[in-house]
Amino acid sequence: MTGQSAARRGSRAGRRSGDSGTREAILDAARAQFAQRGYHGATIRAIAAAAEVDPALVHHFYGTKEALFAAAMRLPIVPSEVLTAALARDAWDTGSAGAGGAGAGPGFGAHLVRTALGLWESAELRETFIGLLRSAVTSEQAAVMLREFIADSILSTVARAAGLTERGTSAEAEFRAAMVATQMLGLAFTRLVLALPPVAGASVDDLAVTVGPSIERYLTGEIQLPGRRSGERGRGGEPGRGGGRGGG
């Protein structure tokens, strides 16, 4: 199910459809359910029940749970849709990639950073992101919601686009995508919230070529996967130290 984020007015799928009060009631119910039950736990069915509408109407207005979450949080985009399009191979592979068929190759990391930085230019998205961070550091429940949303909606999309899901175990894909999250969330925090001058003032290109290789290494490089000890590293590489110092 790729969501149809744009809610459609007009067709009377339900009792109160077309009424903006109904949409507001659905979004209010969604915010409450996501906060109480987390992103995983909240269901369209329970949200519909709380808003006193038919679940079909919620689907009709918002498409997927992710799109409903985005609308409820006032995210101007549905992350998995935007990322799936932006990270599709023809969007970043300029022909230099030779490494391994589908998924991440040289240039993928820089492209991912460029994509993220481009999205963050939107003041609306930035505000929402900072609002979600604020909730997460203030409330444990909000942290759970944000964690589940990031894992489900963003990291699994990145893992899929990078071809991780085809190449390794799901635990490996999750670890690699989570390592990408450690870099990208820190980049967001440092640039958008902290506004540390060298990062806030750097160009998109500077950051893309600087951070991109770290992202690629996390996605496809020789890193130590949890649970393996030295000597049995992922993809049989060297010990991690020094592994990022190579180059061309």
Next chain:
Amino acid sequence: MTGQSAARRGSRAGRRSGDSGTREAILDAARAQFAQRGYHGATIRAIAAAAEVDPALVHHFYGTKEALFAAAMRLPIVPSEVLTAALARDAWDTGSAGAGGAGAGPGFGAHLVRTALGLWESAELRETFIGLLRSAVTSEQAAVMLREFIADSILSTVARAAGLTERGTSAEAEFRAAMVATQMLGLAFTRLVLALPPVAGASVDDLAVTVGPSIERYLTGEIQLPGRRSGERGRGGEPGRGGGRGGG
């Protein structure tokens, strides 16, 4: 203007020394000054004036501005002191480093990650850190304070320990240290606040060998420094893409 706080009402220096009320008054004044003027703008003199004590008493109780800040924020450590000790060469160089005399060599990145993860084990430090993050996403003033503190107290210590200050311009050192911040703050946020399972559940060793090479690349690798265009990269290296994929 740094010292425009209420004029001192008589010199009461020493009169209340030893009195825990005096310490509390100094810490209250410090919190207010740091919040109002940022970490750079706040001065021991102005804090003393606001607390109605002699500046010498503040120095006597707390030593440096950084130590006063740490006490005011209830940080259980003074970051520059702990980091200077932890990142001293004999603390991490196991003899394998051959790259370049003083400063970061293979193993430095992993050691830095290990050091940070070790510090974060302290519940007190974690609480303070999360409190500072919370303020930073809530208030622009608090973000300024945290930014200046991180730059002055933490990043400049890392830059010095890594030998950046001896090897390049100060702008290069600041950019490289700031890139380290993008990774380490994201690691902190993902592990401590978001508690993303693959990161929260990973061992210190797993994270150190995974993230360490990214840190080393930012500190000493061939990265593109802002303001230079392709063809004139820092240290004459390849374009950044692929630069982290090398290894052994």
